[in-house]
Amino acid sequence: MSTKREMIFNTALSMFKSEKYGKVTLDKIAEASDTSVFAIKHNFHDKKELFRLIILLMIEPIEEELSDIYATTMEYSQKLVKAIELINNQLSVIIERNFEDHILSDLASVNQIQEEVEKWVDSVYLRFINLGYNTHDIDKKIQRETILSYIQAAVNIQKNKKFKAESFHFNHQLLHLFLYGLVGIPEIDYQNVDSLQLLEILTEKARREQPSSN
Numbered sequence: 610m611s612t613k614r615e616m617i618f619n620t621a622l623s624m625f626k627s628e629k630y631g632k633v634t635l636d637k638i639a640e641a642s643d644t645s646v647f648a649i650k651h652n653f654h655d656k657k658e659l660f661r662l663i664i665l666l667m668i669e670p671i672e673e674e675l676s677d678i679y680a681t682t683m684e685y686s687q688k689l690v691k692a693i694e695l696i697n698n699q700l701s702v703i704i705e706r707n708f709e710d711h712i713l714s715d716l717a718s719v720n721q722i723q724e725e726v727e728k729w730v731d732s733v734y735l736r737f738i739n740l741g742y743n744t745h746d747i748d749k750k751i752q753r754e755t756i757l758s759y760i761q762a763a764v765n766i767q768k769n770k771k772f773k774a775e776s777f778h779f780n781h782q783l784l785h786l787f788l789y790g791l792v793g794i795p796e797i798d799y800q801n802v803d804s805l806q807l808l809e810i811l812t813e814k815a816r817r818e819q820p821s822s823n
Contacts, residue, residue, distance in 0.1 A: 614652045616642045621659050622666070627709055630660070630718040664725040667707045671699050675733060685746040692737050696730060697764065734760050 620642035624633045635646045635656055653659040665672075678691050704722060705713065712718045738756050741747035747756065 613644060613648060617644055617649055617652055618659070618662070622663050625660060625663055626707060626712070629712060629715045630721045631715075660721060661725050661728075664722065665729065667703055668700065668726075668729060671695060671703065674699075679736070679740065685741055685744050689737050689741070692733065693760065693764065696733065700726065700730070731757060731761075 617638065621633070621638050624638060624641065633656070635649050638644075638656075638659075639646045639649055649659070653662070674695055675692055678688050678695070681688065683691075704726070708718075708722070713722075734757055735753060738747065738753055741756075742749055
């Protein structure tokens with residue numbers, strides 16, 4: 610970054626961490642960084658873009674770990690599980706560490722953080738979906754949007770307080786349901802199978818396909 614760009618960015622970073630999103634304006638950033646609104650727009654286009662880059666900076670540690678996972682020689686299914694678990698376990702921790710409590714209790718601020726975070730998370734999932742296509746672990750006849758929606762649904766259900774992990778090892782089994790669903794399961798009448806029955810069908814398929822320990 611140039612000196613002026615760095616000054617603007619660092620000033621905005623400090624302000625977004627301590628002030629509600631709606632209270633941070635380009636005029637305030639310009640005044641605090643001893644620059645101008647024109648200079649901010651020239652370097653960052655607008656407030657929303659500036660905030661997006663700040664979120665990306667905050668989650669760089671996760672990106673680095675994801676890059677390591679992506680580059681390992683482990684099986685594709687393991688990479689995908691590790692990537693999802695890393696995001697689930699670390700993302701909220703990083704957000705809470707970077708924003709003051711009163712920011713995270715402000716609906717407008719939370720909505721803006723969530724919007725940028727969800728865009729990034731989807732980009733990560735798409736990166737790993739594309740990897741699955743390239744390694745032939747995912748059938749290319751299954752559309753990206755379908756797989757992405759499946760992952761999003763699985764993660765959202767995990768976060769729902771109604772579903773506790775101890776109920777039926779939900780977290781890990783749900784991921785395995787997703788993974789084994791991707792590689793194909795026998796044709797069944799889904800309309801007449803409830804979620805627990807479907808979970809059992811796919812989990813049993815997972816057990817059958819596990820290599821023998823003998």
